[in-house]
Amino acid sequence: MDSAPTDSTHLDWSNVGLGFSFIIFNALISTSLQLGVGSSLLSAAIRCVVQLGLVAMVLQKVFETNNPWAVGGIACLMNLLGTVEAVINKSKKRYNYMFSCVLFGMLCSTIPVSIIGIRFAMVIEPFWKPEQYIPIVGMLCGGTVSGIVVAVSYVLREIYDNRDKVEMYLSFGASRFEACRPVAREALRLALAPTISQMSVIGIIAIPGMMTGAILGGSSVQQAARLQMVIMFMISASTALAAIITTVTTLAIVVDNEDRLRPDRVDVRDHPVWRARNWLFSRAVDGVKHTVRSCRGLIRKDRQNGVAETDRLLG
Structure with missing residues (x-):
């Protein structure tokens, strides 16, 4: 008769982080060789972590309810x-x-x-x-x-x-x-x-x-x-x-x-x-650019006003 299933391993997030280092290694290789898949590797790995984490929480509840x-x-x-x-x-x-x-x-x-x-x-x-x-x-x-x-x-x-x-x-x-x-x-x-x-x-x-x-x-x-x-x-x-x-x-x-x-x-x-x-x-990018331009315009106007005030005082 088969033995009862046992939880033979206990992993925490430090173990997951160590495993994630392999993805970082692959991304570095992709960047050095100009393969263009480094960002895809990282995004896929992050999706994997998020999805499996959510699945673990949901499935634990489903297993407990047995519905x-x-x-x-x-x-x-x-x-x-x-x-x-x-x-x-x-x-x-x-x-x-x-x-x-x-x-x-x-x-x-x-x-x-x-x-x-x-x-x-x-x-x-x-x-x-x-x-x-x-x-x-x-x-x-x-x-x-x-x-x-x-x-x-x-x-x-x-x-x-x-x-x-x-x-x-x-x-x-x-x-x-x-x-x-x-x-x-x-x-x-x-x-x-x-x-x-x-x-x-x-x-x-x-x-x-x-x-x-x-x-x-x-x-x-x-x-x-x-x-x-x-x-x-x-x-x-x-x-x-x-x-x-x-x-x-x-x-x-x-x-x-x-x-x-x-x-x-x-x-x-x-x-x-x-x-x-x-x-x-x-x-969003256009909004950021518009905000940056507006800030630069305000800074330039303040500088011009400051220079004009200084000239007036010195004059």
Whole structure:
């Protein structure tokens, strides 16, 4: 029988600070080699600290309550935040209703796969136990976001930048499904390529985090390995299902019901969130510049008045 999970380590913020020194080291290397990723590394590391800190506080409360509705809310929140990451942060091109389509694809993939996998493959009852369900949904969301971004980015690039092949098929009388089949096939192949590569090297070249966590938690190596197998298969299924849903919905929007290509439905501008941020930043900079100019004008006027008063007194 497996031993009970034990907390074998105790880390405080000094340990986190020591780990953060590795990020600083990478940023210094980036600056010295002029790679241009130093600020991205630091901002990503700060986001990691803030996000994991908030997640730790929220999940601790959810684990203590052991409420299925709270677990379901956290799962939906993870999918919502994954959609935000995919649409706002990762996608350079977007299309009409992309947010709702991506959210629909994520919910229809992560939730059913997690329920079926945990209940029947992992034989956990009830399936919504917070300490098992929430981490697994988080891993599914992480893999699903990557697959969705790859698939949608490829489809939009082919439709907007390299649309000659699709237009040729359509001009010869092909339906939109026939014309877009090569694009969809390649998009799905690219979306699944990272998962396939990860499964091919897992165990021999890399020991995944879930298996390591299970071993540290007190499970036997055999049980940890089998758990990791099930989880990798679940990630693969969730990624494939989400990529299929989002690829089909994307093609259905950018190629309309009358078999016409609609590149006008593709938006290549920055997301409105970033445009609003840039507008606010430019207004703030303009306000600071105006304030500095006003202060300089007042200082110059005071100096002129002082010089004039001195000349008057000396005269």
